[in-house]
Amino acid sequence: MRIIVTGGGTGGHIYPALAFINHLKTIEPESDILYVGTERGLESKIVPAAGINFKTVDVQGFRRSFSLSNFKTLYKFLKSTSDAKKLIKDFEPDVVIGTGGYVAGPVLYAAAKLKIPTLVHEQNSIPGITNKFLSKYVDKVAVAFEAAKPYFPEEKTVFTGNPRAQEVASLEATDILETEYKLRKDKKTVVIFGGSRGAQTINEAVKAALPKFTEKDYQLVYASGQIYYDEDYAEFAKYKENANIAIRPYISNMLEVLASSDLILCRAGATTIAEITALGLPTIFVPSPNVTADHQTKNAQALVDIGAAKMIRDAELTADTMLENISEIFSDESLYQAMSEASKKAGVPDASDRLYKLVKEIEK
Numbered sequence: 549m550r551i552i553v554t555g556g557g558t559g560g561h562i563y564p565a566l567a568f569i570n571h572l573k574t575i576e577p578e579s580d581i582l583y584v585g586t587e588r589g590l591e592s593k594i595v596p597a598a599g600i601n602f603k604t605v606d607v608q609g610f611r612r613s614f615s616l617s618n619f620k621t622l623y624k625f626l627k628s629t630s631d632a633k634k635l636i637k638d639f640e641p642d643v644v645i646g647t648g649g650y651v652a653g654p655v656l657y658a659a660a661k662l663k664i665p666t667l668v669h670e671q672n673s674i675p676g677i678t679n680k681f682l683s684k685y686v687d688k689v690a691v692a693f694e695a696a697k698p699y700f701p702e703e704k705t706v707f708t709g710n711p712r713a714q715e716v717a718s719l720e721a722t723d724i725l726e727t728e729y730k731l732r733k734d735k736k737t738v739v740i741f742g743g744s745r746g747a748q749t750i751n752e753a754v755k756a757a758l759p760k761f762t763e764k765d766y767q768l769v770y771a772s773g774q775i776y777y778d779e780d781y782a783e784f785a786k787y788k789e790n791a792n793i794a795i796r797p798y799i800s801n802m803l804e805v806l807a808s809s810d811l812i813l814c815r816a817g818a819t820t821i822a823e824i825t826a827l828g829l830p831t832i833f834v835p836s837p838n839v840t841a842d843h844q845t846k847n848a849q850a851l852v853d854i855g856a857a858k859m860i861r862d863a864e865l866t867a868d869t870m871l872e873n874i875s876e877i878f879s880d881e882s883l884y885q886a887m888s889e890a891s892k893k894a895g896v897p898d899a900s901d902r903l904y905k906l907v908k909e910i911e912k
């Protein structure tokens with residue numbers, strides 16, 4: 549299959565795309581794959597590093613005003629659509645699929661106008677603005693939450709789950725905590741991170757809690773995000789040699805780390821949720837209050853409702869609420885087991901198979 553994949557900005561849009569590409573490579577190893585992103589998005593680092601052919605279009609200026617309603621936005625859109633058309637004509641794909649983020653807008657719109665079969669994948673329970681716009685033009689919409697369906701045309705929308713789930717589902721614990729993080733393999737581990745770029749509130753709470761983490765009978769792996777790591781380097785450096793704590797700006801082997809850990813505290817980004825539930829991990833969510841239509845709270849609430857997770861509101865997160873919630877779960881084995889089972893039930897371990905099937909339905 550010749551396929552163009554697009555999507556980016558943050559990890560939550562990129563990793564599902566990469567997971568699907570990996571899956572496709574195992575089924576159709578001869579596939580020709582081109583990933584289209586932007587220069588500024590996280591994809592310009594992650595995708596080439598994964599050995600995938602990567603090209604960019606400039607989508608500067610899209611931001612929240614993506615409505616085609618004003619002249620500047622319209623101009624930018626037409627310019628990036630025309631750039632995308634050139635890339636598409638050169639590559640001659642059988643299918644173009646997008647996983648959200650601003651870049652997916654012009655690329656999928658251009659492909660649809662060129663009559664190439666198109667599909668968008670929506671990871672969230674409340675869709676982003678780009679995917680809602682695109683759903684009018686594409687052939688299929690794949691969703692990872694049933695709750696997202698009503699936002700899209702019924703006849704083209706299918707529940708597939710998030711491909712990242714299938715990538716994770718079969719992973720077993722390894723000794724990575726020992727070898728790469730200098731922690732213990734036999735100790736309970738909580739992993740804390742704030743989405744793919746870190747989160748200020750979580751960072752503040754972790755910083756304040758660090759002295760207490762040194763005394764716990766469980767250990768901490770913390771990914772702060774590059775920005776906070778640089779800002780707080782002096783503080784973090786104090787714990788460099790601590791046997792109970794490992795701090796990194798970014799965890800590049802997150803799946804292995806998750807599979808080797810016991811409890812997660814994080815933002816409620818949709819791709820993170822797909823990973824956590826595929827592994828059946830109990831979670832404490834601190835949804836970001838800064839996302840469209842407060843969709844992270846809705847993502848998290850779905851798991852709280854089935855007993856798979858706890859939620860702390862961003863405004864209520866402190867070192868104390870963080871530590872209390874962690875202790876409550878770690879100190880009650882039956883609560884831990886119940887949360888773990890509920891989490892596993894919510895996972896979609898065959899999400900890539902489902903998405904592949906849908907792509908084959910529209911392939912030229």
Ligand SMILES: CC(=O)N[C@H]1[C@@H](OP(=O)(O)OP(=O)(O)OC[C@H]2O[C@@H](n3ccc(=O)[nH]c3=O)[C@H](O)[C@@H]2O)O[C@H](CO)[C@@H](O)[C@@H]1O
Binds near residue numbers: 802
């Ligand atoms: C602020 C914002 O707009 N966030 C959105 C963004 O989230 P964002 O990209 O932050 O979040 P997600 O939780 O969906 O995905 C994060 C991804 O980064 C990985 N990771 C994270 C930290 C780290 O150190 N290493 C690492 O590999 C996680 O394992 C996961 O695969 O896209 C998601 C769609 O999927 C949305 O639901 C989020 O609301």
